[in-house]
Amino acid sequence: MNKQIKKIAIIRLSALGDIINSAVVLQFIKKHYPDAKINWICEEVFAPLLQTNKHLNAIHSINLKKLKKNKSFSLLKKTVSQLSNLDDYDIVIDMQGLIKSAIVARIISKNTHGFDKNSSRESLCALFYKTTSSISYEENVIKRNCFIVADALGFEITDAMIVNKEPVFEKTKDFELRSDKKNIALVIGASWASKIYPKESLLKVCNALQEQSYIIWANEAEKKNAEWICQHCEYATLAPKLTLSELISFVSEMDLLIGNDTGPTHLAWAQNIPSITLLGPTTTRMIYETPKNIALKSPSKVNILKINKNDFSIKEISPQQVIQKAKELLYGL
Missing domain, CATH: 3.40.50.2000 (Glycogen Phosphorylase B;)
Structure with missing residues (x-):
């Protein structure tokens, strides 16, 4: 030293x-x-x-x-x-x-x-x-x-x-969440269109799990897709508009987060919250997998030195795969 x-x-x-x-x-x-x-x-x-x-x-x-x-x-x-x-x-x-x-x-x-x-x-x-x-x-x-x-x-x-790390960031706010159901955050957006898991597939996940799902959004386009899921699923709720510090607190109170390769999904790992990261044009290199922070990768082959932003293979990850992993993390099944 x-x-x-x-x-x-x-x-x-x-x-x-x-x-x-x-x-x-x-x-x-x-x-x-x-x-x-x-x-x-x-x-x-x-x-x-x-x-x-x-x-x-x-x-x-x-x-x-x-x-x-x-x-x-x-x-x-x-x-x-x-x-x-x-x-x-x-x-x-x-x-x-x-x-x-x-x-x-x-x-x-x-x-x-x-x-x-x-x-x-x-x-x-x-x-x-x-x-x-x-x-x-x-x-x-x-x-x-x-x-x-x-x-x-x-x-x-x-x-x-x-x-065995401690949470990377500190909470600054408490949220009133459901106590009779598991609270799940779903991240609907990402920096590239090819990183985004289809809203129709997320809808199937919400309907199958039948827990309280909060759809996190960051802009009007994401909000529109989040509202579409909420309109078609009684278990889905639009998450409030969150600042960065509020996002930390919100994610820190979840039982599970499901999302694309994007900031809010990585935040779950940082805060030691169980998570499922859905990967299409990127690989598990982007996350640090643990028993409670796992990845589901599409079948596509990825060259990380030359990322193909037109690789939309994330849609090939079936909702059933996500549902099964979610149940394992939520209930130990």
């Missing part, structure tokens, strides 16, 4: 699921460096999520999406100045492994650590790091996240530690 490490910066700018799957490392860092101050740099929209993690001392948000959209020199200058004036960190760990995140790391400090050229999607990012870690890009994303941090800080994160 390097006792000289007192200030640590983590860079994971986006997206929601990736930040959720990265934040698990914070509890392990604190275990080995209890006195260290840990800061996180992320896109502005995700700051409220990280504010519910008790191990962070500060969150610094930037708006690279706005910068890219507006192409404003004054905003660029302001962003660079903001990053340059951050603390003098003992180490800055880029968990994202993209050129944009590597540049952010290098602006903040010379003491940068990231993936080597053979371990990231954008190999040129390695040029910006002082030290690097080597791990296959094809490796499970949770294991990659844990490895790069442990390797940078000189300790080990074992499978047992990951399986």
